[in-house]
Amino acid sequence: MSGRxxxxxxxEDGKSAILIDEPLDHSAGGAAMVWSAPALPIDNALPADAPFPVFSFDQMHAGGASFMVMEYPAEMGEFWHATDTVECVAMLSGEIVFMTETGEVTLRAGDTLVDRGIVHCWRNDTDQPARAAIVMMPAHPVGKGRTV
Structure with missing residues (x-):
């Protein structure tokens, strides 16, 4: 997957600038960490680089916010889980099935989803990868969630 x-x-001169311009670094699981902040509200005076340069489940419990790009491989099977987060998802390309314990919805490019920490699963039924931009923020647990 390409992208920057x-x-x-x-x-250093105190003027607005592009500080980082580099290829996205994707982990084995398909996540590319774009940026994260250790706490909210975000302190824009901190260095521009993410404290978690590669996706880690530790980010979900770090108290801040993260922005990543996720690629779901073609014909990806189910992985049920819940996290103590709110995840704002914007589909960029392809399609992915988002499953809950009581139903499912197919998300396509241009669709958005806000997942509020419920037990859920992602599945890709197509022969093409799907790509989503995700902002993740910590949240208090809900219901009977199994956290990752």
Whole structure:
């Protein structure tokens, strides 16, 4: 998967600047961490680079917010889980099935989803990869969730 991560901030001279412009680094699981912040509200005076340069489940419990791009491989099977997070998902390409304990919905490019920490699963029924942009924020647990 191609793509770049570009981050802005203040340069050494105190003027607005592009601080990072590099290829996205995808982990074996298909996640590419674009950026994360250790706490909310976000302190824009901190360095531009993410404290978690590669996706880790530790991010979900770190107290801040993360932005990543996820690729779901073609014909990806189910992985049921719940996390103590709110995840804002925007589909960029392809299609993916989002499953709950009582139903499912197919998400396609242009669709958005806000997952509020419930037990859920992702599945790709197509022969093409799907890609989503995800903002993840910590949340209090809900219901009978099994956290990752």
């Amino acid at each position: 991560r570009i981050l802005t901030g203040l340069g």
